[in-house]
Amino acid sequence: xxxRIVHIDMDYFYAQVEVxxxxxxxxxxxxxxxRASGRxxxxxxxxxxxxxxxxxxxxxARAHQLCPDGYYITPRFEVYRAVSQQxxxxxxxxxxxxxxxxxxxxxxxxxxxxxxxxxxxxIAQMIRRDIWQETGLTSSAGVSYNKFLxxxxxGMNKPNGITVITYHNVHDILMKLDIGDFxxxxxxxxxxMHEYGIYTGEDLYxxxxxxxxxxxxxxxxYLYERVRGKDEREVKSERQRKSVGAERTxxxxxxQDEEILRKIEMLCEKIEERLEKLQKAGYTVTVKIKxxxxxxxxxxxxxxxxxxxxxxxxxxxxxxxxxxxxxDIPIRLIGVTVGTLQDAAxxxxxIYDFL
Numbered sequence: 001x002x003x004r005i006v007h008i009d010m011d012y013f014y015a016q017v018e019v020x021x022x023x024x025x026x027x028x029x030x031x032x033x034x035r036a037s038g039r040x041x042x043x044x045x046x047x048x049x050x051x052x053x054x055x056x057x058x059x060x061a062r063a064h065q066l067c068p069d070g071y072y073i074t075p076r077f078e079v080y081r082a083v084s085q086q087x088x089x090x091x092x093x094x095x096x097x098x099x100x101x102x103x104x105x106x107x108x109x110x111x112x113x114x115x116x117x118x119x120x121x122x123i124a125q126m127i128r129r130d131i132w133q134e135t136g137l138t139s140s141a142g143v144s145y146n147k148f149l150x151x152x153x154x155g156m157n158k159p160n161g162i163t164v165i166t167y168h169n170v171h172d173i174l175m176k177l178d179i180g181d182f183x184x185x186x187x188x189x190x191x192x193m194h195e196y197g198i199y200t201g202e203d204l205y206x207x208x209x210x211x212x213x214x215x216x217x218x219x220x221x222y223l224y225e226r227v228r229g230k231d232e233r234e235v236k237s238e239r240q241r242k243s244v245g246a247e248r249t250x251x252x253x254x255x256q257d258e259e260i261l262r263k264i265e266m267l268c269e270k271i272e273e274r275l276e277k278l279q280k281a282g283y284t285v286t287v288k289i290k291x292x293x294x295x296x297x298x299x300x301x302x303x304x305x306x307x308x309x310x311x312x313x314x315x316x317x318x319x320x321x322x323x324x325x326x327x328d329i330p331i332r333l334i335g336v337t338v339g340t341l342q343d344a345a346x347x348x349x350x351i352y353d354f355l
Contacts, residue, residue: 007150011159013104109235148231247335281306282338290333
């Protein structure tokens with residue numbers, strides 16, 4: 001049987017939960033993000049705030065400029081996780097093939113649930129109905145025959161809508177699509193495509209696979225297939241975690257090594273706790289900094305033996321920090337990530353045991 005994939009995306013999830021729990025916020029520009037004082041970034045914003053130019057990942061200081069009368073709320077992640085768990089339980093009533101992408105979105109393979117009495121779109125509507133009745137939250141759904149098209153469809157009729165992409169309408173939809181609306185095409189990629197005269201899906205469709213690989217490397221094949229509606233990826237009910245990281249934004253931009261290294265040490269301790277819970281260790285360590293001008297720089301080191309303990313991670317992060325930092329430029333954010341995870345068979349050892 002041909003695949004039937006649903007992508008469910010909750011509408012402005014964090015902000016919608018806050019409005020649900022405080023009805024006085026209904027119809028107001030609600031911005032959820034780190035540090036209402038202006039530090040940190042926007043996690044999500046209601047549509048009233050988006051109409052004023054506020055969007056996710058925007059610096060909170062900029063959000064305050066665009067929306068000075070907005071309602072700024074510190075995230076309550078323990079509440080969002082609890083609501084997300086409710087939603088995931090609803091998904092599993094309809095299929096065991098659920099692939100969460102985050103707290104507020106997931107792919108569902110409902111192929112086995114479709115029959116003469118229940119179409120894929122009807123099942124998607126039933127899921128949205130259950131979410132609304134049990135959580136008081138709206139969601140949007142995309143229904144199609146692969147993951148790429150389902151995710152694309154879920155964003156086409158937001159908020160609180162549903163879109164179905166079939167073999168009959170897929171070509172027209174993709175040809176009219178702005179190139180920036182293709183998943184995976186960010187601001188930089190969009191500008192590069194404009195340089196080659198690619199503004200819409202139709203422009204992309206006219207390029208040969210060879211041309212796209214020449215222009216965009218490995219991503220060229222991805223683009224060639226997606227503009228033709230192709231995506232062979234399966235919905236994976238158990239996603240393997242590839243990395244564990246932590247980051248913090250300083251209350252005041254700083255280039256004081258002692259202060260920054262203390263923060264790095266704290267992050268390494270948090271990462272150790274998470275790795276122990278997962279029973280994982282990692283073969284790569286990455287340090288990320290964001291400067292006071294919002295430029296991001298990273299440095300990574302691959303290891304011959306995996307690390308899990310904070311002191312081992314810190315030793316590597318210490319060197320990476322000095323490699324990537326500019327002593328004359330203040331830092332806004334520091335982050336550490338341990339990646340290329342494997343089962344921690346040697347979790348009680350340290351890198352010194354292998355020397």
